[in-house]
Amino acid sequence: MKQQTNDQKLAMILVGLTLGLLIGLQVRTLGFQRSVMGTSRVNVLIERLLRTQDEVERMREEVDKLRQQISDYEKAMAEGKAATQRMAAELNNLRILAGLTKVRGPGVIVWLTDAPKQGSPEDPSSGIVHDTDLLILVNELRNAGAEAIAINNQRVVSTTAIRCVGNLITVNGVTISPPYELSAIGDPNKLKEALMMPSGIIEQLSALGIPVKIYQRQDVIVPSLSVTPKLELARPSEKGAGISRIQE
Amino acid sequence: MWLGLLALLIGLALGLWLPSVAILPANMQQQLPNYLGLAILAAIDATLGAWRANMEGTYDTGVFLSGFFVNMVAAASIAYIGDLLNVNLSLAAIVAFGTRIFNNLAAVRRIMLQRWRQRVSRVG
Numbered sequence: 001m002k003q004q005t006n007d008q009k010l011a012m013i014l015v016g017l018t019l020g021l022l023i024g025l026q027v028r029t030l031g032f033q034r035s036v037m038g039t040s041r042v043n044v045l046i047e048r049l050l051r052t053q054d055e056v057e058r059m060r061e062e063v064d065k066l067r068q069q070i071s072d073y074e075k076a077m078a079e080g081k082a083a084t085q086r087m088a089a090e091l092n093n094l095r096i097l098a099g100l101t102k103v104r105g106p107g108v109i110v111w112l113t114d115a116p117k118q119g120s121p122e123d124p125s126s127g128i129v130h131d132t133d134l135l136i137l138v139n140e141l142r143n144a145g146a147e148a149i150a151i152n153n154q155r156v157v158s159t160t161a162i163r164c165v166g167n168l169i170t171v172n173g174v175t176i177s178p179p180y181e182l183s184a185i186g187d188p189n190k191l192k193e194a195l196m197m198p199s200g201i202i203e204q205l206s207a208l209g210i211p212v213k214i215y216q217r218q219d220v221i222v223p224s225l226s227v228t229p230k231l232e233l234a235r236p237s238e239k240g241a242g243i244s245r246i247q248e
Numbered sequence: 249m250w251l252g253l254l255a256l257l258i259g260l261a262l263g264l265w266l267p268s269v270a271i272l273p274a275n276m277q278q279q280l281p282n283y284l285g286l287a288i289l290a291a292i293d294a295t296l297g298a299w300r301a302n303m304e305g306t307y308d309t310g311v312f313l314s315g316f317f318v319n320m321v322a323a324a325s326i327a328y329i330g331d332l333l334n335v336n337l338s339l340a341a342i343v344a345f346g347t348r349i350f351n352n353l354a355a356v357r358r359i360m361l362q363r364w365r366q367r368v369s370r371v372g
Contacts, residue, residue: 007309009251015298015316016255017262019291022320024263026284 096148099157099225103148105185107220108192110137113179115209126208129180131164133210134171136201137182138162144194146186148222152176155222159229172226188216282331283324286341290323291316293345296352303359319345 095101115127138156141149149156154171156162161172168175184191192214195202205212294316301307323341330337 005309011309011313012252013255014313015291015295016252017259018316018320019288019295020256020259020261021263022259022284022288022291024260025266026263026281026288028264028266029281029284 099148099155100228102221102224103185104219104221105147106188106218107146107148107183107185107216107222108141108188108195109215109217109220110141110182110184110195110212111179111215112182112205112210112212115211117209127210128167129169129178129205129210131162131169133201133205134169134180134182135162137195140194140197140201141182141184141186141191144186144191146184146191148185150183150222152181153223155225157225157229174226183220183222185220185222188218192216282338283327286323286327286338286345287320289342289345289349290319293348293352294319296349296356300352300355300359303356 092101096103112129112133114129117127134151138149138151151162151171154160154174154176156171161170163170165175168177169180170176194200195214197203202212202214294312297315298307298312301312323345326341327338330340
């Protein structure tokens with residue numbers, strides 16, 4: 001071996017240190033990577049890990065939300081059974097009022113027809129049953145608490161028109177002819193009393209020679225509306241406060 | 249010679265002991281070995297070159313040290329630029345330094361063999 005100068009010694013130390021440091025670092029880094037990550041695609045794995053953690057977090061929140069919903073539903077179910085029954089009963093009542101179902105119950109049947117012989121010579125039409133007579137009858141029945149009314153099997157509801165077309169009467173747009181039969185469900189006694197009121201409608205009709213009979217029955221059948229009227233314009237009003245009135 | 253080996257061992261111990269790697273961000277941890285490996289290759293080449301020069305009697309400390317550090321940085325830089333350009337320039341460094349390492353080793357081997365034969369013939 002040649003004699004080494006100080007320069008050479010310094011160079012050797014420097015080079016040896018540097019090379020050793022680098023090799024050590026390299027071995028350590030690679031070993032660290034292998035032990036922790038297994039593969040070199042660290043970025044991909046880290047990203048995937050973060051995304052999965054996010055997803056887990058989101059799903060936990062969803063689980064909480066769904067649990068809350070379940071408990072809400074359970075509470076609603078406990079309260080809702082009674083509500084559903086009440087609603088069903090209410091719906092039934094409304095269907096009866098709207099004339100959508102055939103109904104039966106105690107009530108009266110009013111039978112009347114045109115007078116057999118013509119009325120007074122001054123007014124030939126006086127012995128005939130007019131649309132207004134039927135309207136007054138219906139009005140009296142309603143006033144006495146009739147819950148369902150039909151004229152010759154035409155159910156009378158809120159949209160029903162009773163009017164004269166030529167010499168015929170139409171109810172719900174359907175032509176009816178004498179004899180007329182009004183079926184009404186309600187308290188039979190009240191209904192009869194209302195009709196038999198002194199100087200009431202029956203008295204007036206009888207005075208004109210029109211035969212009228214009232215039957216009280218424990219089982220009167222009132223049919224449902226044959227054609228459900230269309231609703232095209234009327235909408236429920238959200239705000240209850242406003243009432244339209246013509247200001248003069 | 250022994251001084252160099254001792255320094256190498258101390259350096260190795262330092263490199264293995266330093267906790268620096270875990271501190272680096274994850275993407276740097278991933279990228280570092282690519283460049284560090286090339287730097288080590290360049291360093292080994294420079295060291296073998298110095299050994300050969302020493303054997304041939306043309307050794308120069310300035311040339312050795314400058315070659316050692318400049319080649320190290322250059323190899324890592326070339327690899328980095330290659331990564332930026334999406335060209336595998338590190339291959340060029342690997343081939344160049346690899347070839348030179350084998351050439352240097354071969355030269356050292358031949359010189360050593362020659363000397364050994366000379367010694368044997370002198371003794372014999």
